[in-house]
Amino acid sequence: MYRLCEYIHFRYVNKIRDNSYIKAFGYHLRELRTKKELSQEELAYSADIPISQIGRIERGEVNTTISTINALAKALNDHPKVLLDFKV
Template identity: 55%
Template sequence: MTISEDTFLKNMGIRIRQLREKKEFSQEYLANICDIPKNQIGRIERAEINTTIKTIVKIANALEIEPKELFNFKS
């Protein structure tokens, strides 16, 4: 089974938003914990950018999950 890069980024963004909202974190709060610009969280969630692995790890750590959980979605 294959998945397009755009679909993967969109699904990952949706997953990050779901996990962030489950923790009741605002985009700004998550960005502060991760030490990244607030608009970057929004751009990741909207699949506007292809973020780095370092940022993925920062987000996972802030959400207190394993990085692989950010990729736990149906394509």
């Protein structure tokens, strides 16, 4: 039975998203940014990311992707792994 998905109705649930982890990441990013005395706007400009997205990340509203982490790391002159170096 190919293409069974077309005929079966099921409820989609994203199980992976982890709010406590993305909040911890946002807090950590804010610490890295403020320690380097950068404003959100300056970081946004360096990383070529909209400032609104920087805000959402720091407030822990979004489940950031590794490409974004890479862009932020370059803007902060850090290795990407530094951005994940925090405790939950």
